[in-house]
Amino acid sequence: MSGKTAVLEMHGITKRFAGGTLANDSIDLDLGDREIHALLGENGAGKSTLMNILYGLVTPDEGEIRIDGEPVAIQGPSDAIARGIGMVHQHFMLVPVLTVAENVVLGQEITRGGQVLDMRAAEGRIHELAERLGFTVDPRARVDQLSLGQQQRVEILKAIYRGARILVLDEPTAVLTPQETREIFGVLRRLREEGTSIIFISHKLDEVLEIADRITVIRRGKVVGTRTPAETNENELAELMVGRAVSLRVDRGESHPGDVVLEVIGLRVEDDRRHEVCQGVDLTVRAGEIVGIAGVGGNGQDELVECIVGLRKPLAGTVRLAGRDITRLSVEERRDLGIAYVPADRQRFGLVLPYLLPDNFVLTRYGEVPYAAGLGGFIRQVRPIRSEAGRLAKEFDVRSSSLDVAASTLSGGNQQKVVVAREFRHDLKLLVIDQPTRGLDVGSIEFIHKQVIERRDAGVGVLLVSAELDEVLDLSDRILVMYRGRIVGSFAAADAQREKVGLLMATGEARP
Amino acid sequence: MKNLRARLAPTWAKASIPVYSIVLAFAVAAVIVVISSVFTDSGFSPLLPLAAYGSLFAGAFGSGTGIANTLVSAAPLMFGGLAVGLGLKAGLFNIGVAGQFLVGAFAAAVTGASLATAPTIVGMPLAMLAGAAAGAAYGFIPGYLKARTGAHEVVTTIMLNNAAVLLLTWAVNDLVRAPGFSFPRTGEIGQSALPILLGRNLHLGIVFAVVAIFVIRWILDRTILGFEIRTVGANPSAARYAGMRPIFITALTMTISGLLAGVAGAIQMLGVIGFYAPGITASVGFDSIAVALLGRSDPIGILFAALLFGAFRAGAPLMQIETSVPIEVIDIIQALVILFLAADLIVRRVFRVRAPKVEITEMATVTGSWGAGTPPAGSTG
Numbered sequence: 001m002s003g004k005t006a007v008l009e010m011h012g013i014t015k016r017f018a019g020g021t022l023a024n025d026s027i028d029l030d031l032g033d034r035e036i037h038a039l040l041g042e043n044g045a046g047k048s049t050l051m052n053i054l055y056g057l058v059t060p061d062e063g064e065i066r067i068d069g070e071p072v073a074i075q076g077p078s079d080a081i082a083r084g085i086g087m088v089h090q091h092f093m094l095v096p097v098l099t100v101a102e103n104v105v106l107g108q109e110i111t112r113g114g115q116v117l118d119m120r121a122a123e124g125r126i127h128e129l130a131e132r133l134g135f136t137v138d139p140r141a142r143v144d145q146l147s148l149g150q151q152q153r154v155e156i157l158k159a160i161y162r163g164a165r166i167l168v169l170d171e172p173t174a175v176l177t178p179q180e181t182r183e184i185f186g187v188l189r190r191l192r193e194e195g196t197s198i199i200f201i202s203h204k205l206d207e208v209l210e211i212a213d214r215i216t217v218i219r220r221g222k223v224v225g226t227r228t229p230a231e232t233n234e235n236e237l238a239e240l241m242v243g244r245a246v247s248l249r250v251d252r253g254e255s256h257p258g259d260v261v262l263e264v265i266g267l268r269v270e271d272d273r274r275h276e277v278c279q280g281v282d283l284t285v286r287a288g289e290i291v292g293i294a295g296v297g298g299n300g301q302d303e304l305v306e307c308i309v310g311l312r313k314p315l316a317g318t319v320r321l322a323g324r325d326i327t328r329l330s331v332e333e334r335r336d337l338g339i340a341y342v343p344a345d346r347q348r349f350g351l352v353l354p355y356l357l358p359d360n361f362v363l364t365r366y367g368e369v370p371y372a373a374g375l376g377g378f379i380r381q382v383r384p385i386r387s388e389a390g391r392l393a394k395e396f397d398v399r400s401s402s403l404d405v406a407a408s409t410l411s412g413g414n415q416q417k418v419v420v421a422r423e424f425r426h427d428l429k430l431l432v433i434d435q436p437t438r439g440l441d442v443g444s445i446e447f448i449h450k451q452v453i454e455r456r457d458a459g460v461g462v463l464l465v466s467a468e469l470d471e472v473l474d475l476s477d478r479i480l481v482m483y484r485g486r487i488v489g490s491f492a493a494a495d496a497q498r499e500k501v502g503l504l505m506a507t508g509e510a511r512p
Numbered sequence: 513m514k515n516l517r518a519r520l521a522p523t524w525a526k527a528s529i530p531v532y533s534i535v536l537a538f539a540v541a542a543v544i545v546v547i548s549s550v551f552t553d554s555g556f557s558p559l560l561p562l563a564a565y566g567s568l569f570a571g572a573f574g575s576g577t578g579i580a581n582t583l584v585s586a587a588p589l590m591f592g593g594l595a596v597g598l599g600l601k602a603g604l605f606n607i608g609v610a611g612q613f614l615v616g617a618f619a620a621a622v623t624g625a626s627l628a629t630a631p632t633i634v635g636m637p638l639a640m641l642a643g644a645a646a647g648a649a650y651g652f653i654p655g656y657l658k659a660r661t662g663a664h665e666v667v668t669t670i671m672l673n674n675a676a677v678l679l680l681t682w683a684v685n686d687l688v689r690a691p692g693f694s695f696p697r698t699g700e701i702g703q704s705a706l707p708i709l710l711g712r713n714l715h716l717g718i719v720f721a722v723v724a725i726f727v728i729r730w731i732l733d734r735t736i737l738g739f740e741i742r743t744v745g746a747n748p749s750a751a752r753y754a755g756m757r758p759i760f761i762t763a764l765t766m767t768i769s770g771l772l773a774g775v776a777g778a779i780q781m782l783g784v785i786g787f788y789a790p791g792i793t794a795s796v797g798f799d800s801i802a803v804a805l806l807g808r809s810d811p812i813g814i815l816f817a818a819l820l821f822g823a824f825r826a827g828a829p830l831m832q833i834e835t836s837v838p839i840e841v842i843d844i845i846q847a848l849v850i851l852f853l854a855a856d857l858i859v860r861r862v863f864r865v866r867a868p869k870v871e872i873t874e875m876a877t878v879t880g881s882w883g884a885g886t887p888p889a890g891s892t893g
Contacts, residue, residue, distance in 0.1 A: 311752060332755030341753070349753040352746045359739070364754045372736050380734055 006030040006069075007197050008054075008166055013063035015049055023049040024060070025221040031166065036188060036198045038212035040205075042241055042441035044411040046221040047201050051168050055087050056080045067166075086164025088155040090171045096144035101126050103143055104158045129157060134190045135183070148297070149180035156187065160196070167191065168199045173207055174439060177296045178469055178502045185211050203241070203441050205234040205248070217241055242443045252453045255477040258287035259322070261429050261461035262308065267317030269303045276315070277303045279485040285430065285461040290452065292464040292476030294505055300485040301465045302344055305434050308463070309341040310334045322429055335364060338429035342419055342436050344465070346412075350419040353408035357400065358389035360407045360418055396421035397447070413444040424451055431455055434465045449475060469502055483508035527813070529856050530806050530849075532863045534820070537848035538565065544844060545837055552836065564837040571830030572823035578830075580714040584784060586822025588613070590721035591776035592800025593818050594728050595651075595769045597809035599665075600874045601732060602765040603745035608654060608669025609773040610797020611676035612647040616774025617781040618680050619646035621698040621788035622688050624781070628702030635704035640720075640778050647774015648767050650676065655766025659759040665766065673797070681790040690787075697789035706783040717779030722815070724772070729811035741765055745877070776800070802850050809874050821846065854878075 008031040015024040023046045031037050041047045052058040054065065056074040065072055067083055074080050080087070094103050101123045110118045110125075123139040130137045135153055143151060152172060159167055169188075173181045188198055188211060202208050208215055209229045216226045217240040225240045238246040262285040269278035277300035285291045295301050306312035308319055310331040319327045326334055335341075343349035351360050362371050362385050369377065370384040389403050396417045400410055407415060420436065433452065437445040452475060456462050466472050472479055479496045481489040481504040489504045504510060542561035550556045572582045592609050599606035606612075620643035627635035654668040681696075690699035706715040732738035743751040744761045751758050776796060785792060803821055807813030824846065828839040852859050854875060859865065 330755065331752065335755055343753060348747070348749050350750065352743055352750050354746055355743075363743075363750065366739055366754065367736055378735050378737070380736060380739060 005033050007033050007067065009064075009066040009069075010050070010054065011064045011066070013050060013053060013065075014061050015046075015053060015058060016061055022221045024053070024063075026063070027218070027221070027223055029216060029223070031197050031199060032213070033197055034192050034195060035213045036192055036200055036211055038200045038202060038208040038215045039218065040202060040208055040215055040237060040241060041218035042203060042443060043413045043439070045218045045241075045441075047218055048170065049221075050218070051087070051170060051199070051201065054080065054168065055085060081162055081164075084163055084165040085168065086159025086162060086166070087168045088152065088159060088170065088172060090174060092148075092151050092155055094143045094151060094154060094158075097142065099140050099142055100137055100146070100154050100157075101139035103154060104139075104161050106158075108162060126157060126161070129161060132190075132194065133157075133160070133187055135187060147180075148175045149177070149183065152176070152184065153187065156191075160191070164196065166197050166199070168201070170201045171203075171439075172200070173202065173204060175297070175467075177467070177506060178498075179506045181207065205237050205442070208237070209234065219243055238442050241441070246442055246446055248442070248446075250449045250453065250474040252475070253457070255289045255456060257289040257477070258459060260284050261287050261322050262463060263318075263320040263323075264304075264308065265318045265320070267304065267307060267319065268315040269300070269307050269312060269317075270315060271300075271303050277485050278307070278314075280317070281482075281485070281487055283480060283487060285463050287429070287461050288456055288459045289477045290456050290462040290464055290475055291478045291480065292466065292472035293480050293482050294466070294469055294472040294501055295482035296505055297467045299482050301482050302434065304482075305341075305344075305432055305463070305465055309339060309432055338427065340364075340423040340425060340428050340431050342423050342431075342433040344434035344438070346415055346419050351407045351415060354406050356406060357393065357398070357403045357410075357418065358385045361385075361389040361392050361422055364422060392418075392421040396451075413440045416440055416448070417444065420448055420451065424455055426458065428455065428460045431460050431462045432465075433462065435467060436464070437466075437468070437471060445471075469498065469505065473498060473501065481505055526808055526810065528863075528865055529859055530808060530813070530817070530853065532859045532865065533806070533849050533852035533856075536852050536859060536862060537845050540848050541841060541845045545841060554836070560835060560837065564831050564835045564841070567831040567834040568824070568827040568842075570827070572827030576711060578826055580711050581826035582819065582822045583718045584713050584715065584822070585825040586818040587715075587718045587721040587783070588776040588780045588796045589799055589803050589818035589821050590725060590815060591772050591779065592796050593803035593807055593814035594724060594811060595772035595776065596800050596804035597807060597811070597814050597874075598728060598732075598741070598772065599765060599769045600804060600809045600877050601745050602741045602761060603748065603877050604655075604658070604665050604762065604765060604769070605877055606651070606654075606669060606766065606769045606773075607666055607801065608651065608672050608770070608797075609776070609800045611669065611673035612650045612770040612773035613777040613780075613797050613800075614676045614680055614792075615650045616643035616647035616777030617785070617792070618683065618698075618777075618788045619643050619774070620778035620781040621701065621785075624701035624704030625688075625690065625699035625787070627704050628700055630703060632703050632705075632707060635702075636706060636782060639701070639704045639782055640775065643774045643778025643781065644771050645774070647777065648771035651770015651773065652763065652767040655763035655770075658766065659763040677790075680788070684788060684790055695789060697787045699787070701782060701786055704782060705786065706779060713784070715779070715783035717783040720775070720779060721818075724775070725811045725815045728772075732811070737764075773797070773800070799846070802846055805853055805874055805878070806849060 010027065010029045012026045012028065013024050014026050016022050027050055039047050049058060053060045056076040056079050065074060072083055101119055104126050105122045110121045112118045126139045137150065137153060143154060172184060176184060192198060200212060212229060214226060214228055217224050217237060219241060234248055238248060264281055264283045267278055267281045268276060271277045281304055293301055303312060307314045310329060318325060321337055321339065326337065347353060352363065365371060367377060370381055373379065373381050386403065393403065398414050398417045398421065400414060407418065437448055452462060464472065464475055473496055477493050479491045479501060480487050481501060488508050491501065545561045545564060546558055549560050572578050592613065595609050596606055620639045623642035624635060624639035627638060650672065654665045654672060657663040657668050658665050684698060685696045688698055689696045706717050708715050732742065740756045740761050743754065743756060744758045748758045780796065799821055803814055803817040807817035824842045828842045831837055832839050
């Protein structure tokens with residue numbers, strides 16, 4: 001307990017879900033006063049279940065929760081809030097059209113005479129609170145105009161405003177840039193000084209080592225170890241998490257670039273709100289090389305990629321595949337020419353969640369022989385579809401009880417593997433992958449990175465977009481930095497230093 | 513036995529809420545019947561609902577005529593239910609079945625009347641085709657508007673329902689009014705009527721309806737078109753990503769939906785009504801929505817739901833004659849069924865059914881249709 005008294009103890013927490021899976025298997029966890037305690041584990045290891053139990057969203061089958069040594073029963077979030085537990089979810093729970101102040105006080109409004117909202121008083125208190133935590137925020141700004149990093153700070157403010165002494169952050173850095181991550185770490189340290197104890201859920205090893213006082217690793221519902229950053233390292237943590245030795249660095253040989261497969265010239269693109277988010281982008285990808293686009297989310301990368309694969313029509317510019325102009329071709333025609341695409345949002349684009357796995361495994365090939373035949377390719381052929389699904393599930397190690405389950409029941413990592421298995425074909429010219437490992441654990445990331453390298457070495461041109469700077473740096477043979485709709489920098493892999501690229505991502509300029 | 517239970521489990525998972533909703537609707541309607549009995553001549557009679565439901569059942573299934581009446585009432589509801597159900601599969605809420613039904617009935621009546629003396633083998637199919645084509649055309653309009661401009665199908669089909677009633681009234685009055693009648697109507701359909709298979713009124717349209725159930729089921733489950741329709745309905749973004757054309761599928765699905773509704777009108781016209789006159793009932797249009805929701809948009813479910821609603825229509829007169837419980841109680845039961853389907857939380861409470869893993873997409877489409885509305889699938893493409 002590192003000499004500090006425990007503000008929170010969870011003893012023997014067990015939760016069995018319908019179907020018999022043990023999400024939590026007699027987990028013990030304690031949180032010291034003014035401690036940042038990291039909870040590390042793969043997707044589906046049981047971290048979120050444990051925290052949902054703490055927050056009263058899930059009832060445990062067994063176990064006891066003590067706060068300041070007192071046993072407590074937490075029946076719902078309101079109990080949790082009353083006991084000083086605050087939670088910042090991975091997906092923010094803010095009302096976009098309300099202001100910062102309105103969001104923070106929502107449910108605990110300050111009123112005059114019982115009925116009239118006193119927003120001025122609220123704004124004052126929020127301003128003061130933010131200052132104490134070491135950041136500034138305009139209480140009158142509308143939440144939908146804030147960056148994700150700012151929105152997260154509003155979430156933290158909300159929790160603290162409600163009197164949280166124990167703050168749970170679920171994957172807080174998943175959506176942040178390196179700069180924003182550093183800033184949020186500053187806020188967390190400040191909170192610790194002010195007397196808040198923090199549980200920090202993550203699967204990012206470097207961050208956990210940097211911020212945590214103690215690290216508890218969970219694997220398959222069980223605590224497999226607790227360490228302090230001083231006595232451990234990334235390799236040990238990864239091994240604890242996955243249960244075997246994991247190579248954290250991508251092991252890739254020299255690339256042997258061939259002919260140009262993708263050529264984008266002067267591409268100008270609008271987003272759905274008619275803002276021009278790509279303002280004349282030029283880039284090329286050669287066969288057998290990986291070109292990575294680094295950039296903070298929302299700088300036009302997604303729209304650029306949608307233009308390349310045919311989901312969006314450009315205002316101007318040309319897209320060529322192996323010398324052929326494909327600017328006007330449909331998604332289907334481009335796919336037939338050898339483009340595959342792993343979309344950033346697997347649940348929105350990549351999968352049909354209520355469908356069973358076989359239909360998802362052939363989603364982008366549903367009309368091809370042998371999956372459709374007879375009456376001019378009109379009738380779906382169940383047997384070939386199933387056997388292909390079985391083969392892909394095995395080759396890409398998609399873990400599910402059977403093929404006859406809806407895609408919605410799979411974990412995020414397994415869902416992504418379904419998409420990757422379907423798109424990573426062997427007869428490709430160009431592979432476009434947008435956020436291929438977002439939200440995945442180290443084991444799945446390692447696997448998917450290996451597959452990307454394998455396709456590159458087989459002569460496929462790969463265009464990678466990722467908000468994860470390390471991923472771009474690790475995988476790419478060439479790195480482009482995108483900022484506000486333009487390519488503002490280009491690096492060979494050897495010259496791309498993390499700081500330089502990060503700065504360019506954040507400011508669009510090479511020096512501050 | 514255990515094996516059988518395991519095999520029936522998925523079906524029961526889908527059917528349990530509709531079945532429980534029906535049970536609950538009967539129970540609540542019984543309470544209403546008992547309470548209202550206080551204000552009748554016979555006075556408070558707690559067993560009246562049992563007698564009424566007994567007569568209802570006897571009227572619907574107790575005799576050959578009763579069964580025939582049930583089937584005859586169910587046939588247009590099967591087509592209409594399929595029309596609504598197919599739309600829901602594609603994420604479209606076709607409220608325009610009433611209008612498409614009338615247009616189909618009118619086209620069948622006019623074609624049938626003009627071929628009244630031709631052999632049945634010529635006149636009847638042509639009249640059916642005319643009804644189907646008219647319904648399809650009338651379904652295509654909202655489909656095209658949605659695909660091209662994003663106009664919401666709920667709004668356009670409601671307007672087109674009114675347009676159909678008024679246009680057809682005008683047409684019967686001024687274009688195709690048959691001479692020799694005291695009120696505006698189309699001519700006799702003569703030989704173009706659907707052949708009677710059995711008894712007094714069991715016509716061929718019932719066979720068509722059952723065949724249509726299985727054809728639509730096959731299309732949805734086994735064909736590329738069905739896969740595209742279901743994918744567009746389940747996730748239009750993923751459909752676009754997969755290379756489908758949601759715009760085209762939307763327009764096509766509304767057209768097929770209109771076609772089915774048009775056929776519903778045609779068989780009702782050629783099998784039961786016999787001539788088009790302003791004011792012929794289009795209640796099939798709205799009952800079809802109920803049938804589709806009760807059948808969970810599944811063709812087999814629609815088959816059973818249509819039979820149930822058909823039985824209501826066929827059995828209600830006997831109920832009124834024997835027990836003086838008015839026919840309108842049937843409308844109360846139907847309304848309660850839909851209410852309980854929509855508010856399935858009540859049903860789950862009462863019967864302790866665990867929450868489903870998969871949400872009811874039909875209800876999502878229906879409720880979503882009335883909100884601000886989603887942009888048309890793939891309008892940017």
